[in-house]
Amino acid sequence: MRQLPIWAGVVLFTAVAATAAQPARVREHNPGWVAPATANAKKNPLPDTPDLKAGGKRVFHARCSMCHGDDALGTERGPDLTQHDVQKQSDGALFWKITSGNTRTGMPTFSFLPEAQRWQLVMHVRGHARTP
């Protein structure tokens, strides 16, 4: 009985986590988050091969789709990556943003992924550019 408050704490903690989700609405892109010039200039070193692209798709679905959606059109947790404001950024800028993350917007830091996989993610995002 003495441990009741502890288990009540567990239930409360889980309940807070469960109720934190907001109603569905695609999150807006943050134009104020800009990659440094040195990062901007980097080019994707990977060749554009079907296997690497397929690998990028797999990594995207494992790591990114929960926030940006399976089709990269965005969710309430992450912005639409097909929009022009995102696609107009250089490969280097996208790579830097994937690597660094942003604690203010909640974008996770993905520097724990091997560098090649982060470039594969850039490749995958590029494949979702909207045709004007």
Next chain:
Amino acid sequence: MSSPRFLVLCLLAFACMAVPAAAQERAYFVTYDHYLEEPGNLEIAIASTTGIPKNNQRKYTAPWLELEYGFTGWWTGELYLEGVTTRGDGNAFTGWRFENRFRPLRDEHKITPVIYVEYESINEASRIQKEIVGSGGINFEPIDELREEHEHELEGKLILSSVVGPWNLSENFIMEKNLSASEGVEFGYSVGASRVLGTAARGASCRVCAENIIVGVEAYGGLGSTEGFARSEQRHYLAPVVGWRVGRDTTIKGSIAFGLTEQSDHLLLRVGVAFELPAGRIR
């Protein structure tokens, strides 16, 4: 119902709730790096420390349940519930901890700092050894006696973490104050290096392949307190660690820590499994 049985039931219940989510794996058991939980995600982990002491002392296993929640992009909170079972002695619920990690800088840097603050309400029977501070070895008095000695502790860590090529390098500096006794301030440390084995992701899905394996090593120990830093009383461990991402949401990890000093246990065997649940999916 005894506490360990209740813990096991809770763990099984949480395991059944698991649904796919992206996990950020950390192979370390003691060392923290700069990766926080994603905002809105709840990670549920079950782990244990099995100690094989020296001098024919009784082996023990200390399981714990860990609920980690990303409150914001810069703040992750974690609730721990822990227990212990000792061969031929008994078992006990040993307390709870609430930790918070704050990442003050927006972007990742060459060295990314994280501030860690934890409150612990545990008893002397606690043996999970999520961190080691101060001096002296484990207390091997009967569990029933140790569980009656409660402690309230405040712990702070400075976590520094870097990415060098494929490696993560992390250093933790630990300070702990027992609020229930005048023991001074105790100090400890933990350092680690780890990396994912793979490079580019293959097109075909795979479960047992290098890109899902993370390996590393960590070293940790207690240095002493403001009341003394006697080297003969210190505990230090060196531990290879390995993590395996078995699914999109699940990581299993293990470690064998080798005691390096007279006061250290011979071995600490640690195993754990973590499930990650986006909050939006457990409504």
